Amino acid sequence: MLRSTQFIKNLKRFRMVTFDITDTLLKFRKPPGKQYAETAALLGVQNLDPKQLQQIFQEEYKALTKKYPNFGSNSKEITWQEWWQQLVHNIFIRVDSRLQNSQIQRISERLLEQYRTNECYMHIDGNIELLQRIRDSCKYVGVISNTDPGLDSLLRSMNIRQNFDFVYTSYDLGVEKPHQGAFQKPLEIYRVHPHEALHIGNLYDKDYLGARNAGWCSLLVTQIKEEAQKAESTHVYRNLREMHYALETITIKW
Structure with missing residues (x-):
């Protein structure tokens, strides 16, 4: 009382x-680098280094935030969903330039879904x-x-x-x-x-x-x-x- x-x-x-x-x-639940690597692996892009992905994630996130602040909220060029898709594309092209756009698109869509659920978050x-x-x-x-x-x-x-x-x-x-x-x-x-x-x-x-x-x-x-x-x-x-x-x-x- x-x-x-x-x-x-x-x-x-x-x-x-x-x-x-x-x-x-x-x-x-996991650092983005590890989550990105695991999601890519499930979609057929194997053996990516989570630490490398984490480093590139941080660099590309910073660069895209500078270009389109606040997930593109004040830009007519890009929606917030496209902002994340662009980020994933920039990351994976740097990791492996041989990847096809269709492969990266599938990874991007899956990550967008995952980060809206308890797959990627915990209390x-x-x-x-x-x-x-x-x-x-x-x-x-x-x-x-x-x-x-x-x-x-x-x-x-x-x-x-x-x-x-x-x-x-x-x-x-x-x-x-x-x-x-x-x-x-x-x-x-x-x-x-x-x-x-x-x-x-x-x-x-x-x-x-x-x-x-x-x-x-x-x-x-x-x-x-x-x-x-x-x-x-x-x-x-x-x-x-x-x-x-x-x-x-x-x-x-x-």
Whole structure:
């Protein structure tokens, strides 16, 4: 009972709580390089080096993001699905220039399907308990994530979409966190003041600081010491269970 009371006290001021998704509530089952290699193998492209794929993935992801920021959300040249298809094409052509476009297309389509389901993602320990607890304590619970519109399908596949009143991706919003515009739309739609909103995420700059610069409160979940040291001591936790316990047992100074 005491824990329940403290939890309610800590969240009493908030009418809205939002979450980041990747590495906050969900995480990859495998690094992209390994997943790409395994998917390619299933479709007949064998013996690719996952480490090489991972390195090329990072390089091509960065290059395509520079050319078409935010998955092409503000470009008339490319859809978000085509953005991912282009990324996969660029990666596999570098790995083996002899691959046919039809082969890469099949790999691309399969990966696009996989990354919208629990084939590629798993729950982070403690996420369901914390989500449900916050769901019971706050008026609105939602998602603000730097990703594409496929996120909704992923959340349904992971059986947590029902916990959220709304899911806003950076693609839908037209801006990525830490841009203040990413935090503004939910406030306008649900008529909530910034000081009545709390955001929880795993990145100091994009989640913790981005939210605070928009007038929100925020909590950070990270095991990176350099990131953790930048945040207030009662605002940063190594994992969701630790954060949940703190919300139930100590007074958080927002």
